[in-house]
Amino acid sequence: MKHSLEINVNGKDYEIFVEDWKTLLEAIRENLGLTGTKRGCDDGNCGACTVILDGKAIKSCLLLARQAKGRKIETIEGLGSPEELHPLQQAFVDNFAIQCGFCTPGMIMTAKALLDDNPEATEEDIRKGMHGNICRCTGYTKIVEAIESARERIYKMRNKEGSGVVFQKKRNS
């Protein structure tokens, strides 16, 4: 039986009707039609379902929808606009960090939470912070470069100058 649930997604309040056993992922995709967040493994490993809950990256396939009552959820649809992409979105495009694109929304949401928490994240911080997101296509190099590039742009936007984190290319260069 479905019961009502109030959640806040991308700044808007919604009342949806879900069964007790629906996950947040299912509520976002099915009740709200926000299909940018993907169902990959559905058991907490791949990270394609990552959204931001009260400022923290979480895997929405591992949260019951009801656990999100009264909390603020951000999905990929809440970032930027078609006219002006969020710096992370633009960086992924500019750095060829997207092939099939399935992991991309999850990657971007995790990266956003990471950079919001640590605006001076180094390459190592980024690689560690992205542990929970898997990509089968790109081999990760371009994804990490995109996030570093976005870090610089976001830092400049806030502080008028670069972060000072050394942009290092390691292997094969």
Added chain:
Amino acid sequence: MKFVYLEPDSIKSTIKLLENYGERGKILAGGTDLLVHLKRRTIRPDFVIHIGLIKDLEGITIGNGGVQIGSLMTMRMIEKSEQLRGAYDVLRQGAAQVSSQQIRNVATLGGNLCNGISSADSVPPLIALDAVAMVEGPKGQRIIPVEEFHIGSGKTMLGPDELLVGFKIPSQPPHTRGTYTKYTFRGTFELAIVGIAVLLTLSPHDLTCKKARIAIGACGPVPIRARKAELSLIGNKIDEHFIDEATRIAAEEINPNPGISLRASASYRREMVRVLGRYVLKDAFIRASKS
């Protein structure tokens, strides 16, 4: 998966629900372990009892001869805690190595213990710190040493009508520091193949070892203390010889499945206890000698 979702707002109302529905119910804290079980149908409760809103289960308090940590504290809160410094830092190291950022933001210290899996990263540090679990049920409260909490793979001492409300870690002697490290092929994201916590208390004058705790996870159905290895260190100035001895002894004390294991053979685990053990013991010694 189909169930009724209940959301009690206090420890008391949770115990009441457990009294009535305990056998047919499951506690939901963060849910990063429970939801996997529910999706795989390995457990099929009729009731899922969400305790995430109960404020009394949160918080870290220093005092009363130690530290008290609420069972709902997430791995991220523990990782970032300014209060868990000094000897308690070994617990922060354990929490910081649980899975990935997204899981740590949700997974709770209580859940990590109650899931009953031997590779849990927060458990060897808790054992090394002589921590106890505080449990409440209809018959009242009881204290269970974390070392005794797991009784078999996936099985714990927690009764169906009981709730783990928090942990108590006794205050540690001065000059006590530790290290926890897990060994995996692909980083923290994986379950530990071997997880070792070492906590050492050194004499400030000559750096001899006064107290040692070596707790090993993922090398048997339950995490264990390598007591013989610990004894081999007491009274000695820990150098390469004693490190070799202690890790050799610890490798014999573990109890891995002698048959087929999904992720590593028994002999590989014994070898890795020696290899990783050396690293962790050395690191713990350096931390303790600097303190």
